[in-house]
Amino acid sequence: MTFARSGAALAALTTALTAVQPAFAQADGVTLGVLVPLTGELGEFGKIVADAVQLGVDEVNAAGGTKCGPLRTVVADTGGSAEQAIREANKMIDSEGAVAILGPASGEMVALVDLAKRKKTVMMSPYAGTITLNEIGGDYVYRTVSSDLGDGAASGMWLSEKGYKSVAFLIQNEESTISPAQVAREAVTAAGIELTDMIIYNPGQPSYQAELISVLSHNPDAIYLAGGQESGVTVLKEAAAGGYEGEWLLTADLAVPEIFDAVDPRILNGRAYVELAEADSSLPEFKAFAELAQEKTGAAPGPFAANSYDMAMLSAISLEAAEACTGEAINAVLRDVTEGGEKVTTFAGAKAALAEGKDIDYEGASGPLTLDESGTPAGAYMIKKAEDGAWADEKFLPASAFE
Amino acid sequence: MTLFLQFVLTGLVTGCFLILATIGFSFTRRVEGFLNIAHAELLGVSAFATWGCNKLLGWHILPSAAVGIVVTAFAGLAIGRIVYDPIRRLGPSVMLITSVGVAYAIGGTIDALIGTGIRTLDIPLATSIRFWGLRITDYQLIVVVLAILCSASLALFLNRTKTGLAIRAMSANPELAASRGIDVKKTSRATWLISSGLAGVAGVMLGVIATLSTDIAFHQILQILAVAILAGLGSLYAVIVSGLIVGVAMDVSVFWIPAGYRPLVAFAVVILVLLFRPQGIAGSASGK
Numbered sequence: 001m002t003f004a005r006s007g008a009a010l011a012a013l014t015t016a017l018t019a020v021q022p023a024f025a026q027a028d029g030v031t032l033g034v035l036v037p038l039t040g041e042l043g044e045f046g047k048i049v050a051d052a053v054q055l056g057v058d059e060v061n062a063a064g065g066t067k068c069g070p071l072r073t074v075v076a077d078t079g080g081s082a083e084q085a086i087r088e089a090n091k092m093i094d095s096e097g098a099v100a101i102l103g104p105a106s107g108e109m110v111a112l113v114d115l116a117k118r119k120k121t122v123m124m125s126p127y128a129g130t131i132t133l134n135e136i137g138g139d140y141v142y143r144t145v146s147s148d149l150g151d152g153a154a155s156g157m158w159l160s161e162k163g164y165k166s167v168a169f170l171i172q173n174e175e176s177t178i179s180p181a182q183v184a185r186e187a188v189t190a191a192g193i194e195l196t197d198m199i200i201y202n203p204g205q206p207s208y209q210a211e212l213i214s215v216l217s218h219n220p221d222a223i224y225l226a227g228g229q230e231s232g233v234t235v236l237k238e239a240a241a242g243g244y245e246g247e248w249l250l251t252a253d254l255a256v257p258e259i260f261d262a263v264d265p266r267i268l269n270g271r272a273y274v275e276l277a278e279a280d281s282s283l284p285e286f287k288a289f290a291e292l293a294q295e296k297t298g299a300a301p302g303p304f305a306a307n308s309y310d311m312a313m314l315s316a317i318s319l320e321a322a323e324a325c326t327g328e329a330i331n332a333v334l335r336d337v338t339e340g341g342e343k344v345t346t347f348a349g350a351k352a353a354l355a356e357g358k359d360i361d362y363e364g365a366s367g368p369l370t371l372d373e374s375g376t377p378a379g380a381y382m383i384k385k386a387e388d389g390a391w392a393d394e395k396f397l398p399a400s401a402f403e
Numbered sequence: 404m405t406l407f408l409q410f411v412l413t414g415l416v417t418g419c420f421l422i423l424a425t426i427g428f429s430f431t432r433r434v435e436g437f438l439n440i441a442h443a444e445l446l447g448v449s450a451f452a453t454w455g456c457n458k459l460l461g462w463h464i465l466p467s468a469a470v471g472i473v474v475t476a477f478a479g480l481a482i483g484r485i486v487y488d489p490i491r492r493l494g495p496s497v498m499l500i501t502s503v504g505v506a507y508a509i510g511g512t513i514d515a516l517i518g519t520g521i522r523t524l525d526i527p528l529a530t531s532i533r534f535w536g537l538r539i540t541d542y543q544l545i546v547v548v549l550a551i552l553c554s555a556s557l558a559l560f561l562n563r564t565k566t567g568l569a570i571r572a573m574s575a576n577p578e579l580a581a582s583r584g585i586d587v588k589k590t591s592r593a594t595w596l597i598s599s600g601l602a603g604v605a606g607v608m609l610g611v612i613a614t615l616s617t618d619i620a621f622h623q624i625l626q627i628l629a630v631a632i633l634a635g636l637g638s639l640y641a642v643i644v645s646g647l648i649v650g651v652a653m654d655v656s657v658f659w660i661p662a663g664y665r666p667l668v669a670f671a672v673v674i675l676v677l678l679f680r681p682q683g684i685a686g687s688a689s690g691k
Binding site for chain 2: 037038043044046200202209211214217231232234237238241242258261263264
């Protein structure tokens with residue numbers, strides 16, 4: 001009898017709490033978790049992401065907030081660790097009531113897939129290109145950047161078009177670097193370019209001289225270096241000390257300005273290129289975002305800033321379109337707001353169109369964001385060239401170039 | 404053939420770095436009687452102290468390196484006295500587990516103080532010296548010279564000085580050494596200063612050769628353990644042979660098998676040698 005009464009009381013309490021949830025959300029707003037690497041090797045990227053998400057949240061709130069109330073963010077550091085990411089994500093969901101978690105990198109995103117589905121909370125990344133998400137993404141798991149395979153295709157296209165006779169590949173031993181390198185290798189060999197070496201190395205070594213011996217002995221026209229900042233900088237310096245005078249194609253981790261502090265710019269200037277997923281800077285949506293970033297932060301947007309801003313926008317627009325203020329409701333409409341309707345480019349525009357009962361198609365600062373079944377957009381890429389100690393745009397490769 | 408010899412030469416340099424990184428670790432094991440996992444993080448303390456003086460204060464690399472080594476030596480001494488001395492009576496297992504905690508504490512402190520991203524010293528790009536078709540950089544040569552100097556100095560210190568002989572007596576039998584009038588505390592302090600100072604030297608070279616991130620120092624612990632185990636835990640002279648074997652095996656293996664297997668090769672060599680000599684290279688001399 002007592003047990004039955006307790007059970008009934010518990011059921012009543014649960015019902016009451018469930019019933020008041022939307023009102024609570026309306027009054028206090030909605031929480032977005034920002035879960036990024038603020039320490040460790042990718043710390044520079046984490047700060048860019050957190051700042052760009054905040055920029056988006058501020059824009060949404062300035063436009064009157066969502067129908068669930070204003071957005072607020074809670075920020076936590078993954079430290080580049082999947083375990084820490086899961087711990088912090090649990091905290092964000094259980095203690096802070098986050099309905100979406102934005103910003104994890106590839107390894108952390110893959111680790112968070114199970115949690116996202118179990119807790120019915122949307123996870124979104126602006127730079128997790130891992131091909132694992134091609135298989136398991138799409139339900140509660142989304143990204144505003146294309147798959148790593150696209151990076152590989154862009155790198156392969158660049159290496160093939162550049163007219164090199166011979167190329168060597170140096171690849172950090174991680175899934176996120178090996179997969180695109182394999183795609184790039186296919187393009188290079190199909191173009192008849194001699195692949196002198198394909199060396200997969202472990203990061204965290206004091207020196208990479210052993211890995212460079214064979215590469216330097218073949219003296220290739222270019223070296224494709226898919227590595228992190230720590231290993232990449234050492235490889236660049238040791239190759240230069242070993243007398244290498246050819247060109248480089250680097251990958252996105254090395255696309256930060258700090259590289260020119262770490263490596264003598266003379267090694268890079270005029271002969272190093274970097275490939276990274278990037279918004280089409282000629283699009284009016286990107287220009288508007290760049291102006292906003294310049295106005296609010298006093299600096300041009302950094303790598304993946306536009307993709308990060310779009311995460312905040314997609315979350316807010318999905319909340320506006322959803323039937324409830326929950327992760328489950330966001331998940332139900334997130335892909336719908338990115339395709340097949342009236343084109344909108346701002347939260348205010350989306351809010352107005354939705355209020356009129358229209359179907360919408362959000363096109364963001366990072367470009368058209370039509371998400372496929374794996375929750376991934378088609379990508380556009382930029383090749384930048386090292387000039388005068390900075391990365392300068394060399395060639396834009398739009399998504400249409402890979403069709 | 405020249406290509407193969409280049410791998411051997413690079414392996415010898417790698418081995419010399421491993422000797423620098425391991426000799427202090429083995430010294431602690433021999434005298435204090437436990438595996439100090441935090442030793443690798445002391446390389447980070449030295450590397451970042453050197454970086455701070457060199458890059459932030461704009462000092463020349465030599466005084467910066469001196470500060471790095473001294474800071475690390477005294478940091479190690481402080482940790483030894485504050486953390487390890489009070490728990491010595493609990494045995495080597497407790498001290499080993501504690502040293503893992505110390506490693507995390509040092510790593511966390513470095514993380515908090517240094518922040519994100521990578522760091523490099525303000526030193527000229529390495530210059531290659533070429534001979535017989537082979538090449539070695541000036542910084543690699545410094546690693547070789549320092550490995551020889553540190554090993555020889557430590558050997559001379561242990562065999563020719565009063566404190567060195569006291570350390571050897573204490574490592575062989577602490578109770579007997581104490582009963583014969585050896586100042587155990589003073590000897591222990593000297594041990595911590597020397598082993599941490601050696602970590603400091605390795606840390607400076609880590610900063611000179613590598614690109615510093617806050618976790619690169621701890622990445623070296625597995626190879627340090629491989630060299631120390633192969634040497635026969637406790638033996639110092641065997642560390643030299645062991646370091647060279649592991650270094651050459653790892654780098655020469657790249658001649659035949661993918662570079663991603665280098666760490667595997669290090670431990671394969673350790674397992675292979677221990678199958679035939681379970682006591683390690685040092686054999687019965689270990690720990691004496």
